[in-house]
Amino acid sequence: SLFLPGCWTTSEQASPPQGCFVHDCPEREIYMDYNATTPLEAEVVQTISEALWEAWGNPSSSYPAGLKAKAMIQQSRESVARLVGGQAQDIIFTSGGTEANNMVFHTAVEHFWRSREAAGQTRHGNVLPHIITSNVEHDSVKLAAEHLRTNGKADVTFVSVSRESARVEAQDVMAAVRPNTCLVSVMLANNETGVVMPVQQICEQVQAVNRRRQELRILLHTDAAQALGKIPVSARHLGVDFLTIVGHKFYGPRIGALYVDGPNSRTPLYPLLFGGGQERSFRPGTENTAMIAGLGKAAELVSAHLSDYAAHMQETRLYLEDRLKAVFGDQIRFNSHHPGSDILPNTCNVSILGPGFQVLEGWKVLSRCTRLLASVGAACHTHSSNRPSQVLLSCGVPDAVAANALRLSVGRTTTRADVDAVVEDLKEAVQLLSTSC
Numbered sequence: 070s071l072f073l074p075g076c077w078t079t080s081e082q083a084s085p086p087q088g089c090f091v092h093d094c095p096e097r098e099i100y101m102d103y104n105a106t107t108p109l110e111a112e113v114v115q116t117i118s119e120a121l122w123e124a125w126g127n128p129s130s131s132y133p134a135g136l137k138a139k140a141m142i143q144q145s146r147e148s149v150a151r152l153v154g155g156q157a158q159d160i161i162f163t164s165g166g167t168e169a170n171n172m173v174f175h176t177a178v179e180h181f182w183r184s185r186e187a188a189g190q191t192r193h194g195n196v197l198p199h200i201i202t203s204n205v206e207h208d209s210v211k212l213a214a215e216h217l218r219t220n221g222k223a224d225v226t227f228v229s230v231s232r233e234s235a236r237v238e239a240q241d242v243m244a245a246v247r248p249n250t251c252l253v254s255v256m257l258a259n260n261e262t263g264v265v266m267p268v269q270q271i272c273e274q275v276q277a278v279n280r281r282r283q284e285l286r287i288l289l290h291t292d293a294a295q296a297l298g299k300i301p302v303s304a305r306h307l308g309v310d311f312l313t314i315v316g317h318k319f320y321g322p323r324i325g326a327l328y329v330d331g332p333n334s335r336t337p338l339y340p341l342l343f344g345g346g347q348e349r350s351f352r353p354g355t356e357n358t359a360m361i362a363g364l365g366k367a368a369e370l371v372s373a374h375l376s377d378y379a380a381h382m383q384e385t386r387l388y389l390e391d392r393l394k395a396v397f398g399d400q401i402r403f404n405s406h407h408p409g410s411d412i413l414p415n416t417c418n419v420s421i422l423g424p425g426f427q428v429l430e431g432w433k434v435l436s437r438c439t440r441l442l443a444s445v446g447a448a449c450h451t452h453s454s455n456r457p458s459q460v461l462l463s464c465g466v467p468d469a470v471a472a473n474a475l476r477l478s479v480g481r482t483t484t485r486a487d488v489d490a491v492v493e494d495l496k497e498a499v500q501l502l503s504t505s506c
């Protein structure tokens with residue numbers, strides 16, 4: 070059972086905790102923006118609440134309140150490690166995905182300079198660390214990379230995704246590798262299209278280069294924010310050194326973690342912050358025990374139920390696509406469908422083509438919907454303007470189609486009845502816009 074955003078109307082939902090404000094919903098809104106964020110699973114709320122009450126001590130204190138907090142953190146570390154196929158000591162808790170991604174980029178640059186120093190070279194000269202990433206990454210990767218480039222701290226290659234497959238192809242990554250390349254960072258699944266990237270294949274090919282290299286090893290990172298809780302993820306199997314974990318995408322709290330394959334033993338890791346030594350000084354600051362405990366519970370739930378969650382989301386998303394095709398016929402374009410590419414089970418990026426230019430732009434359709442809560446692209450771009458998504462354009466979606474895009478992402482409790490209501494809502498919105506043009 071879940072704490073659904075907004076209201077408490079369906080019988081399968083958990084009762085709100087005592088004393089909680091219950092929203093009054095005249096007509097139930099239907100949330101289909103689970104790639105933006107997810108509500109907390111009731112068991113996660115329960116764990117957080119218990120930790121707030123019972124484990125309020127400073128985890129560094131040696132009396133019972135502190136020891137209890139420390140034990141909860143350790144338990145969570147084990148659960149999060151299990152989620153990504155790693156060891157407890159490979160998990161560093163962070164404030165979220167943005168911080169985890171920034172830590173990787175910071176580490177890569179530092180790793181470059183230290184490797185050179187170890188090889189007897191100085192920091193002077195005109196060689197910069199070189200980083201390879203893709204042109205469809207989340208802003209917390211894209212802007213971290215651009216920041217390094219703009220400030221003359223790194224050279225960056227943004228490898229374009231294939232316009233056919235919408236994937237970052239391994240051969241294109243390999244073609245970008247230079248002697249000074251120190252990091253390859255490619256997301257595991259895209260937040261807008263849901264397309265799953267060939268990270269394992271990229272890692273295999275980069276590792277082959279690493280085996281031939283003497284001085285500078287290329288570090289491998291994947292941002293798995295959108296993949297966790299939707300498809301199986303194993304850092305070992307993928308072959309990455311770093312993997313970004315974001316709690317609020319899998320019904321957990323708004324914190325995250327970075328998986329590091331043997332921090333400072335097999336894989337270098339340099340902190341962004343300095344302080345009191347917590348998280349083995351990789352991420353100091355008094356631990357947010359309750360949220361860490363909640364992240365662990367959310368991870369446990371995924372480890373135990375992933376196949377059920379994924380099967381439900383896939384079945385619901387396929388039903389949504391069928392209903393859209395049945396109602397809109399030739400007007401429908403699925404922007405997530407690319408030959409040969411896998412997509413997340415829950416993501417349907419779709420455009421409804423209109424009677425003329427700009428009539429059915431995504432934002433206009435959503436603003437006419439009375440029940441559907443969804444987005445036109447990444448949540449962090451909602452303030453940027455109504456321009457078509459760069460990610461979709463990069464994937465070969467024509468301008469006029471990209472302008473009409475809706476990102477519909479279903480969740481663990483989305484029902485067929487929700488889908489029917491959403492398609493009806495869209496039909497009415499489209500009729501309204503088409504007749505008033």
Ligand SMILES: Cc1ncc(COP(=O)(O)O)c(C=O)c1O
Nearest residue numbers: 165166167207260292294295315
């Ligand atoms: C792919 C991806 N990476 C990173 C993030 C950022 O994570 P956070 O919101 O925890 O900073 C998000 C979502 O917001 C995301 O979708």
